[in-house]
Amino acid sequence: MGPLIPQEIITGQWDFVIALLIGGAFGFILEASGFSSSRNIAGVFYGYNFVVLRVFFTAMIVAMVGLLYFSYFGWIDLDLVFVLPTYLNSMLFGGFLMGLGFVIGGFCPGTSYTAVAIGKIDGIVFATGFLIGVFLFAEGFPFYEDFYTANDLGNITIGEMFGISNEWIAFLFVVVAIVAFYVTWLIEKRVRKNMTEYKFE
Amino acid sequence: MNKNYLFLAILMILLAAGLLLVPERQNYQQIKPEKLMWDITQTSRFVTVDQVAQMIIEGDPTLELIDIRPAKDFEAFSLTNAINIPLDSLMKPDYQDYFGIEDMNVVFYGNSDIKADQAWVISKRMGYNSIYVMQGGLNCWIRKIIQPVEPEESASQEEFDLYQFRKGACAFFTGTKVEAPDAGKTGIKVVKRKKGTAVAGGC
Amino acid sequence: MDTKIVKKQQPKYINPYFGGILLGLLLLAAFFIAGRGLSASGAVKLLVVTVVDKVAPAHAEGNAYYSKFIPADGSSPLYNWLIFGAIGTFFGGMLSGAIFGRLKKLRVEHSPKISARTRLIAAGAGGILFGIGSQFGRGCSSGAALSGTASLSFGGLIVMALMFGIGYVFAWFFRKLWI
Numbered sequence: 001m002g003p004l005i006p007q008e009i010i011t012g013q014w015d016f017v018i019a020l021l022i023g024g025a026f027g028f029i030l031e032a033s034g035f036s037s038s039r040n041i042a043g044v045f046y047g048y049n050f051v052v053l054r055v056f057f058t059a060m061i062v063a064m065v066g067l068l069y070f071s072y073f074g075w076i077d078l079d080l081v082f083v084l085p086t087y088l089n090s091m092l093f094g095g096f097l098m099g100l101g102f103v104i105g106g107f108c109p110g111t112s113y114t115a116v117a118i119g120k121i122d123g124i125v126f127a128t129g130f131l132i133g134v135f136l137f138a139e140g141f142p143f144y145e146d147f148y149t150a151n152d153l154g155n156i157t158i159g160e161m162f163g164i165s166n167e168w169i170a171f172l173f174v175v176v177a178i179v180a181f182y183v184t185w186l187i188e189k190r191v192r193k194n195m196t197e198y199k200f201e
Numbered sequence: 202m203n204k205n206y207l208f209l210a211i212l213m214i215l216l217a218a219g220l221l222l223v224p225e226r227q228n229y230q231q232i233k234p235e236k237l238m239w240d241i242t243q244t245s246r247f248v249t250v251d252q253v254a255q256m257i258i259e260g261d262p263t264l265e266l267i268d269i270r271p272a273k274d275f276e277a278f279s280l281t282n283a284i285n286i287p288l289d290s291l292m293k294p295d296y297q298d299y300f301g302i303e304d305m306n307v308v309f310y311g312n313s314d315i316k317a318d319q320a321w322v323i324s325k326r327m328g329y330n331s332i333y334v335m336q337g338g339l340n341c342w343i344r345k346i347i348q349p350v351e352p353e354e355s356a357s358q359e360e361f362d363l364y365q366f367r368k369g370a371c372a373f374f375t376g377t378k379v380e381a382p383d384a385g386k387t388g389i390k391v392v393k394r395k396k397g398t399a400v401a402g403g404c
Numbered sequence: 405m406d407t408k409i410v411k412k413q414q415p416k417y418i419n420p421y422f423g424g425i426l427l428g429l430l431l432l433a434a435f436f437i438a439g440r441g442l443s444a445s446g447a448v449k450l451l452v453v454t455v456v457d458k459v460a461p462a463h464a465e466g467n468a469y470y471s472k473f474i475p476a477d478g479s480s481p482l483y484n485w486l487i488f489g490a491i492g493t494f495f496g497g498m499l500s501g502a503i504f505g506r507l508k509k510l511r512v513e514h515s516p517k518i519s520a521r522t523r524l525i526a527a528g529a530g531g532i533l534f535g536i537g538s539q540f541g542r543g544c545s546s547g548a549a550l551s552g553t554a555s556l557s558f559g560g561l562i563v564m565a566l567m568f569g570i571g572y573v574f575a576w577f578f579r580k581l582w583i
Contacts, residue, residue: 003439016488018437023492024499025430026442026546031500033423034415037513038527042582044568045575051420056550058424061213063431063441063554068220070436082440084542084552086559091548094541095566097533103571103578105530108545109538110444112531113490114497121512125524126531130445133535134452141469148540157556166556167220174217178210181421195583209421 001075031114038106038115038122045103047191050184057177064170088151105129237325246321247336248308250345251363254370257281265305266335269320270312280310280342281374288316291323300329310335310342346370416504431554438485441551445544447490448535449473450481457481469539515582526581541567 005015033055034040043049070076102108107115107126115123141148159166240246256264257280266283268275275285286296288311300307307324309317309332317334324332335342344350349367352360434441453473457464464470473481501507514523538544541563543552549567552560 003435004437006439015438015485019485019488020492022430022434022438022442023489023494024496025492026427026489027493027496027498028500029423029427029430029496030493031497031506032418032504033420033427034417036497036501036506037415039513039515039582045571046579046583048583051417054420055424055427056545058421059427059431060550060554061217062425062428063435063551064556065213065217065220066428066432067435067555069216070432072220072223076436080439081435081555083555084548084557084559086557086562087542088559088562090540091542091559091562092566094537094539094548095563096570097537098541098544098563099537099567099570100574101530101532101534101537102545102567103530103575104581105527105534106582107527107530108444108534109448110442110493110544110546113444113494114500117494117497118501118506119508119510121510122514122523122527125527126534127448129528129531130535130538131448131452131531133532133537134445134449134539135456135535136532137536137539138449138452138456138467138469141467145468153558156558158553158558158561159556161558167223169556171217171221174213178214181206181210206421 003076003080006080007077026110027114027117030111031118035111036114036118036120036123038120038126041108041111042103042106047184047187048195050188053180053184057180061170061174061177064173068167068170083155083157085155086151086153087149088153090148090150093147101133237322240325241322246333248333249336250342251366251370253280253308253310253335253342254346254367254374258370258373263304263306265299265302265307267299267307267309267320268311269309269316274312278339280339283310288320291320292327300324300327306331306333308333308335311338313338313340347375415506428554431551434551435555440485441547441554442489443486443543443547443551444490444493445535445538445547446484446486449539450484450487453481517583518581523581526578 001009005018030036034051035055040049040051044052067076067078067081071078098108105126107123109127109130112123112126112130116127153161157166158169162169253264253266255261264282266280268279268283268285269288269291270285271287272285275283279285284299286299290296307329309320309324311317311320314334314337317338321332321334337344346367349364349371352364431441450473453464453470456467456470457474464474475481475483498507512520512523514520534544538548541548542559543549543563545564545567548560549564550560553564554560
C-alpha cells in the first residue's frame with residue numbers, strides 16, 4: 001500500500017501540497033512544544049528543560065515502532081522508504097560540528113524556522129548563519145570530496161550493522177527512552193529547584 | 202508521577218514487545234501451488250531455439266538470456282549477451298536484481314532442458330513472471346542453428362523457410378564469433394533492477 | 405509542575421510527550437505518504453544552490469556539490485519537496501505562535517546573564533557550524549537524527565549520538581551562554 005507517492009498512488013501534482021501540509025504540521029508541533037525558544041532547547045544540555053529529549057525521543061520511538069508495525073501489516077514497503085545512507089567518516093565529523101552548533105547556537109534548522117516565524121532575531125541570525133555555513137561547505141567541497149564519500153556503507157540499518165533484528169533495536173530504543181524519561185524527570189526537578197532565577201520567555 | 206504517564210509508558214513497552222513476538226515478514230510473494238501447476242503445464246513457457254535466434258538477430262531489447270551452467274562452461278561457449286547464473290547460486294541475493302525487471306523476458310538455458318527447467322520452477326516459486334525455458338538447450342541450438350540439416354526434397358515450404366532462416370542465423374552467429382571473440386555484443390545491456398525506484402530522499 | 409519561577413506569564417506549551425506522539429505520528433504519515441521523513445536543512449541547501457547558480461552558473465556547474473542538485477531539465481532547484489516542507493514549517497510555526505500568543509515584536513531571547521549581542525554572535529556562530537555540519541552529516545537533527553533513526557538508518561543513529569554527545573561534552577564550556 002504505502003508509501004503512496006513513490007508508487008504513484010498519489011500523483012506528483014499533490015506532492016508539493018502534501019509537503020506543505022506535512023511541513024506545516026511539523027512547524028506547528030515544534031513551536032507548540034516550545035522549540036521556538038533557544039533557551040528551552042539548550043536546556044537539555046544543562047538539565048533545566050528536557051523538552052528536546054522528551055519530544056525527540058517520543059517521536060522517534062513512535063515512528064520506529066509504527067513503521068515496523070506498518071511493515072508487518074503490509075501497509076508499507078520498507079524497501080521503498082528512504083533510509084539515510086551511512087558515510088561513516090563524514091557523518092561522525094558532521095555530528096561533531098552539529099553538536100557544537102547545537103550547544104552554542106541553541107537551535108537546529110527546523111526549530112530556527114519556527115523561531116523566525118514568531119519574531120526571534122536570534123532565530124533569524126541562526127538561520128542566516130546556517131545558510132552561510134552551507135555555502136562555505138559547498139565552496140570548499142573540492143577539498144574534502146573524498147572525505148565526504150569515504151566509507152560508504154550504503155543504506156545500512158542499525159539492525160544489519162549489529163547483527164540484531166530491527167525489532168529488537170526498536171524494543172531497546174523504547175526501553176531506553178522510558179528509562180531516560182524517568183531519569184530526566186528526576187534531574188529536572190532537582191536542577192530547577194536550584195535555579196531560582198530561571199524564568200520563561 | 203502522573204498515572205497517565207505510567208500507563209503510556211507501559212503501553213509503549215507492550216507495543217514494542219509485541220513487535221518481537223510477531224512472526225517474520227515473508228520476503229517473497231509465494232506463488233499458489235495451483236498456479237504453479239497450471240504454469241508448468243503450459244507449453245508457452247518454452248521458447249524454441251529459432252525464436253531465441255530471431256530475437257538475438259533482431260536485437261530484441263526485452264530478451265534476457267540466463268545461462269545456468271557452471272562458470273567454466275559459460276566461458277567456453279555461451280549465447281550472445283547471456284548472463285551466467287549457475288543453478289546452485291540462483292537464489293543468492295546478488296542475482297535477484299536480474300529478475301522482476303519490467304518488460305524483460307527471462308529465458309533460461311543449459312546444455313539440455315533439465316537444469317533450465319529446475320531454474321524455471323525455482324524462479325516461479327520466488328514469484329517472478331515472464332520466465333521461459335529455451336527448449337532443448339544448447340544441444341538443440343548447436344544441432345539446429347549451427348549445423349542445420351537440409352530438409353528432404355519432399356518437405357514442406359515451411360521447412361525450407363525454416364532451413365533458410367537457420368542457415369542465415371548460423372552465418373550470423375558463427376560469423377560474428379570469428380570477428381569478435383566477445384560473442385559480438387550487440388549493445389544490449391542487461392540492466393539490473395534498480396533497488397527502490399523510490400524517493401531520492403534526504404536533506 | 406511547581407517550580408520556583410519568577411511569577412511571569414507562563415507561556416503555554418503543549419505537553420512534550422503529547423507533542424512527541426504527534427510528531428511521531430506525523431513522521432509515520434510522512435513515511436507512509438511520501439516514503440521519506442521530515443527535513444529542514446535540505447531547503448537551505450537548495451536555496452544556496454539556486455542563488456549560486458543564478459549569480460555564477462559556470463561556477464555552480466563546475467563545483468561537484470552544486471551540480472548534483474541542479475536538475476538537468478533546467479527547472480529551478482527550488483521546485484522540490486524540501487522547499488515546500490520548509491515553507492510549511494515556517495507557516496506552521498507562525499500559526500502555532502499566533503494561537504498560543506507568542507507572535508510578538510522582534511526580540512532577542514537570551515539568558516539574563518549575557519547581553520543580546522553575545523547571544524546573537526553565538527547564534528550566528530552556532531548557525532555556521534550547524535550549516536557545515538549538516539552537509540557532512542547528510543541532514544540535520546530532524547532529517548538525519550530523527551527521521552534517519554526512525555527509519556533505522558545506522559547513519560542516523562551516528563549523527564544523533566554524536567550531536568547530543570558532543571553537545572553534552574562541550575556544554576560546560578558554554579554554560580555562560582545559558583545558565
